[in-house]
Amino acid sequence: MLLIKRLCCSFQRINAITKTRQPGDTLEVRGWIKSVRRLKNNVFFDISDGSTMQKFQVVVPKNEQLTAVSAGNLVRVLGQLQVAPQGHYELHANSLETIAEGNLNSGYPFSPKQQHDPEYVREYLHLRSRTSCTAAIMRLRHKTQMALHKFMDKHDFIHINTPILTTNDCEGAGEVFTVQPDSDELLKQMSRPPVPLSQSYFDSKVYLTVSGQLHLESMSYGLGNTYTISPAFRAENCKSPLHLSEFYMFEAELVFIENLEELCRFIEKMIKSVTNDILKFSEADIQYCQNQTVGENFNLQWLRDTWQILSYDEASDIILRNKEKFKTAVKSNEGFSKEQELFLVDYCKAPVFVINWPAAQKPFYMKISREDSSKVYALDLLMPVVAELCGGSLRECDVNRLQEHPHFPQGLEWYLELRKFGGLPTGGFGMGFERFLQLLTGVKNIRDVIPFPRYPHSCKM
Amino acid sequence: MLLIKRLCCSFQRINAITKTRQPGDTLEVRGWIKSVRRLKNNVFFDISDGSTMQKFQVVVPKNEQLTAVSAGNLVRVLGQLQVAPQGHYELHANSLETIAEGNLNSGYPFSPKQQHDPEYVREYLHLRSRTSCTAAIMRLRHKTQMALHKFMDKHDFIHINTPILTTNDCEGAGEVFTVQPDSDELLKQMSRPPVPLSQSYFDSKVYLTVSGQLHLESMSYGLGNTYTISPAFRAENCKSPLHLSEFYMFEAELVFIENLEELCRFIEKMIKSVTNDILKFSEADIQYCQNQTVGENFNLQWLRDTWQILSYDEASDIILRNKEKFKTAVKSNEGFSKEQELFLVDYCKAPVFVINWPAAQKPFYMKISREDSSKVYALDLLMPVVAELCGGSLRECDVNRLQEHPHFPQGLEWYLELRKFGGLPTGGFGMGFERFLQLLTGVKNIRDVIPFPRYPHSCKM
Numbered sequence: 001m002l003l004i005k006r007l008c009c010s011f012q013r014i015n016a017i018t019k020t021r022q023p024g025d026t027l028e029v030r031g032w033i034k035s036v037r038r039l040k041n042n043v044f045f046d047i048s049d050g051s052t053m054q055k056f057q058v059v060v061p062k063n064e065q066l067t068a069v070s071a072g073n074l075v076r077v078l079g080q081l082q083v084a085p086q087g088h089y090e091l092h093a094n095s096l097e098t099i100a101e102g103n104l105n106s107g108y109p110f111s112p113k114q115q116h117d118p119e120y121v122r123e124y125l126h127l128r129s130r131t132s133c134t135a136a137i138m139r140l141r142h143k144t145q146m147a148l149h150k151f152m153d154k155h156d157f158i159h160i161n162t163p164i165l166t167t168n169d170c171e172g173a174g175e176v177f178t179v180q181p182d183s184d185e186l187l188k189q190m191s192r193p194p195v196p197l198s199q200s201y202f203d204s205k206v207y208l209t210v211s212g213q214l215h216l217e218s219m220s221y222g223l224g225n226t227y228t229i230s231p232a233f234r235a236e237n238c239k240s241p242l243h244l245s246e247f248y249m250f251e252a253e254l255v256f257i258e259n260l261e262e263l264c265r266f267i268e269k270m271i272k273s274v275t276n277d278i279l280k281f282s283e284a285d286i287q288y289c290q291n292q293t294v295g296e297n298f299n300l301q302w303l304r305d306t307w308q309i310l311s312y313d314e315a316s317d318i319i320l321r322n323k324e325k326f327k328t329a330v331k332s333n334e335g336f337s338k339e340q341e342l343f344l345v346d347y348c349k350a351p352v353f354v355i356n357w358p359a360a361q362k363p364f365y366m367k368i369s370r371e372d373s374s375k376v377y378a379l380d381l382l383m384p385v386v387a388e389l390c391g392g393s394l395r396e397c398d399v400n401r402l403q404e405h406p407h408f409p410q411g412l413e414w415y416l417e418l419r420k421f422g423g424l425p426t427g428g429f430g431m432g433f434e435r436f437l438q439l440l441t442g443v444k445n446i447r448d449v450i451p452f453p454r455y456p457h458s459c460k461m
Numbered sequence: 462m463l464l465i466k467r468l469c470c471s472f473q474r475i476n477a478i479t480k481t482r483q484p485g486d487t488l489e490v491r492g493w494i495k496s497v498r499r500l501k502n503n504v505f506f507d508i509s510d511g512s513t514m515q516k517f518q519v520v521v522p523k524n525e526q527l528t529a530v531s532a533g534n535l536v537r538v539l540g541q542l543q544v545a546p547q548g549h550y551e552l553h554a555n556s557l558e559t560i561a562e563g564n565l566n567s568g569y570p571f572s573p574k575q576q577h578d579p580e581y582v583r584e585y586l587h588l589r590s591r592t593s594c595t596a597a598i599m600r601l602r603h604k605t606q607m608a609l610h611k612f613m614d615k616h617d618f619i620h621i622n623t624p625i626l627t628t629n630d631c632e633g634a635g636e637v638f639t640v641q642p643d644s645d646e647l648l649k650q651m652s653r654p655p656v657p658l659s660q661s662y663f664d665s666k667v668y669l670t671v672s673g674q675l676h677l678e679s680m681s682y683g684l685g686n687t688y689t690i691s692p693a694f695r696a697e698n699c700k701s702p703l704h705l706s707e708f709y710m711f712e713a714e715l716v717f718i719e720n721l722e723e724l725c726r727f728i729e730k731m732i733k734s735v736t737n738d739i740l741k742f743s744e745a746d747i748q749y750c751q752n753q754t755v756g757e758n759f760n761l762q763w764l765r766d767t768w769q770i771l772s773y774d775e776a777s778d779i780i781l782r783n784k785e786k787f788k789t790a791v792k793s794n795e796g797f798s799k800e801q802e803l804f805l806v807d808y809c810k811a812p813v814f815v816i817n818w819p820a821a822q823k824p825f826y827m828k829i830s831r832e833d834s835s836k837v838y839a840l841d842l843l844m845p846v847v848a849e850l851c852g853g854s855l856r857e858c859d860v861n862r863l864q865e866h867p868h869f870p871q872g873l874e875w876y877l878e879l880r881k882f883g884g885l886p887t888g889g890f891g892m893g894f895e896r897f898l899q900l901l902t903g904v905k906n907i908r909d910v911i912p913f914p915r916y917p918h919s920c921k922m
Contacts, residue, residue: 011717013617013685030717032883049685050683050684050685051617051684051685072882072883073883074883074884074885099885099886100858100880100883100884100885101883102882102883103881103882103883104882106881106882107878107881108882125679125875126679126875126876126878126879127679127682127683127875127878127879127882128683129679129680129681129682129683129684130682130683131683134683135683135684138619138621138680138684139619139684141620141622142614142619142620142621145620146610146614146620149607149610153603153607156474156512158599158600158603159602159603159606159607160599160603160912161602161692161709161911161912162912162913163707163912163913163915163920163922164625164669164692164694164707165694165706165707165915165920166913166920166922167920167921167922168922169643175644176642176643177640177641177642177643178640178641178642178643179638179639179640179669180638180639181637181638181639181696182637182638182639182668182696183636183696186696186698189698190698190917190918192918201696201706201917201918202706202915202917202918202919202920203918203919203920204920206920207643208625208640214922215912215913215922218586218587218588218590218922219590219599219912220590221588221590221591222511222588222589222590222591222592222595222596223511223512223590223596223599223600224474224510224511224512231622231625231692233625233626235642235643235644235647235662237647237650237651237662245626245662245663246624246625246626248622256472256491397561414586414587414588414922415587417568417587417588418587418588419561420564420567420568421533421563421564421565421567421569421588422493422533422534422535422561422562422563422564423535423561424535424560424561425560450622451621451622451623451624451676451680452623452624452627452676454624454626454663456651456662456663457651457653457662457663457664458663458664459626459627459628459663459664459665459667460628461624461627461628461629461675461676461679461875
């Protein structure tokens with residue numbers, strides 16, 4: 001058996017120093033030098049290691065080691081933790097070693113001291129995790145997904161990896177991506193006439209998913225409550241700061257639910273609980289992002305408000321009564337513009353669920369209102385900043401009504417069978433995960449809350 | 462504001478009854494009737510609600526309600542919890558209501574009492590969550606992902622959603638899927654000559670990802686340790702029970718790692734710790750799956766063993782010395798067949814890491830051994846049942862060596878820049894998530910451990 005000498009490489013990440021270490025402790029930190037200040041007897045530098053947006057100060061006596069102290073360099077510092085005159089912790093270096101040169105003057109795009117515009121930073125996707133803002137958002141994104149998983153698991157939901165490749169294009173109609181093998185040879189080899197050659201891998205036209213809802217339903221009909229945090233895709237030529245070609249959807253399906261208000265209350269409880277959980281671990285990152293984006297006035301007042309419920313008719317009345325206030329024309333029976341949605345939130349002085357929508361505006365699977373058959377039991381959740389955050393509905397569980405729906409898609413016989421064999425009432429919703437992050441951080445462009453944004457004319461790396 | 466009467470619909474899921482309820486408690490359960498036994502004074506039936514593979518017995522006195530008692534029906538039962546003569550809990554029904562008819566005689570594919578072959582069950586993807594075995598696997602899949610997330614979060618790794626769409630096809634070479642919008646009109650509208658029309662959405666040929674590793678590296682160069690649990694795709698015409706066209710990869714990237722054995726030890730610790738965690742919550746589901754698949758002899762002995770490390774040369778020697786034992790011919794410098802991999806596990810009487818591979822067999826990003834430049838610091842982890850479970854390596858962090866690699870791909874200048882500007886030593890690995898589930902459950906066909914399997918000539922729903 002081969003033996004390899006084990007290197008000891010325990011070092012201290014900066015985010016944990018104040019929680020776990022005492023002044024006088026000897027410790028090693030590793031990170032990139034962000035800025036350098038040379039004073040008479042000492043050189044001070046800030047070091048960052050990606051664990052927190054807080055920089056950590058290192059003090060080095062002026063001596064022969066100082067060639068290593070150059071902004072951008074990756075260094076290893078061993079020293080004693082001490083309390084600085086201003087009260088914060090700092091490391092008094094005993095030894096300093098350069099792990100790698102920063103080469104900032106050889107084409108590195110970011111200036112360590114300067115804040116760059118998000119548009120500029122986005123040009124250097126591969127390096128942008130080195131900027132404080134992107135790093136803070138990525139840490140927050142992770143903690144937000146963790147909080148969602150923990151909440152759902154605690155409430156007995158089963159996470160389902162809904163498929164990326166699907167033969168359904170229900171909601172798509174021209175806004176979908178198609179998929180096929182790159183190799184023509186493979187297509188020929190797998191050919192099974194009369195299947196068109198381009199479809200010979202799966203014997204069918206295959207799309208990238210636009211939503212995991214129907215697949216979740218199929219699993220909920222056996223397992224109970226389910227959810228997913230999955231990629232979804234839209235082939236739109238849309239450059240809005242709220243849209244991506246590849247994005248993440250949080251979707252949940254609840255069983256034995258027969259009341260739309262119950263679904264609204266679940267969503268409110270979930271978003272508030274998850275946000276409070278995130279604040280426990282990531283308040284500093286959220287605060288940092290908010291300061292960069294909307295300034296210090298930002299608050300999460302919606303966490304403390306009771307969220308309102310309006311019927312679609314009530315919401316339309318409010319909009320019509322205030323139509324002179326909108327830039328966009330007010331059209332009845334067409335849903336609301338983002339401007340109108342934000343007006344409704346402002347009007348209610350709280351987030352608002354708009355429920356009971358005209359059936360004509362909504363997809364086939366939504367449950368027809370048993371009180372007014374022109375309506376469906378659907379909800380939109382409108383929030384400050386991002387406007388529509390969630391959309392959901394009760395699902396039609398009456399197999400005959402479903403089958404007779406004028407827009408019931410071909411190829412979904414399986415969806416009818418779910419109802420036919422011991423079917424159960426379900427309801428659910430989807431939340432744009434990146435929009436939720438925009439709500440938390442105030443980050444204006446959705447391209448900055450996902451690690452590798454994909455949008456029209458851009459798919460870097 | 463609209464007011465909706467809130468329906469009270471609290472009911473008890475079956476998995477929690479024995480933990481949270483006492484004999485004499487009144488409770489409501491909801492689920493599907495699995496089997497019915499009619500005795501002289503009472504009717505007994507088993508009910509299942511997807512929360513556990515354990516059926517729960519309901520006792521109904523023979524009276525007028527009994528029309529509802531028919532296998533396949535979804536029912537709501539209110540009653541008192543009592544201890545049956547055999548010692549288990551059962552519910553003595555006071556009232557019984559049919560929520561939906563099962564219609565088992567109208568084309569329902571599964572017999573409630575019968576075990577069906579996995580091949581047969583797989584033909585009815587949309588209904589298979591109703592079978593005990595699929596439900597157990599889906600619950601286990603969820604708990605396994607939760608355990609992985611919790612372990613990584615606790616160890617300060619950041620989860621990164623690596624992109625599904627990518628312009629890299631590094632590892633692919635003919636085994637990749639390409640993506641384009643379905644709408645020809647959209648392609649024309651977005652056309653920017655001389656970009657080929659089929660590429661006009663992203664201005665480039667776009668693939669489905671085969672691995673998130675390079676993207677993780679880019680994030681680790683700013684954030685520290687990262688990981689992902691993400692879909693990955695292979696356009697192979699391969700019908701093996703260990704391969705899918707769409708599958709999930711668990712991948713992790715560790716920073717400041719300069720020693721392959723350290724990476725081996727991390728993997729061993731992670732897999733053991735995560736498995737022990739899963740056993741806490743899902744032992745019954747694991748046991749159930751194992752009984753269905755490999756019988757009662759199954760054990761997780763590898764949890765207690767110390768895993769071994771062999772160099773590639775040592776492993777090759779062992780294989781060559783035993784070449785008469787293999788069905789497949791033994792070729793030097795071609796890696797090992799599955800049969801040979803399982804032999805090595807058997808030979809070592811434990812899982813085994815094979816390390817220090819011939820450079821010619823491995824991709825460009827693996828770190829060239831500083832002791833023997835014909836080798837790279839790469840590892841394969843070989844396990845019982847599934848053979849190769851993980852593959853990993855230290856990454857080449859010397860920008861000059863990388864650049865000079867004969868197979869360094871075009872278009873990866875960004876990958877060089879990671880190293881150029883304060884680069885750091887990293888290493889990582891990938892684990893086929895479904896293979897890990899196969900290892901835990903003994904399920905023979907990978908198509909049965911993913912909710913919606915995609916493989917050659919099959920992409921249902």
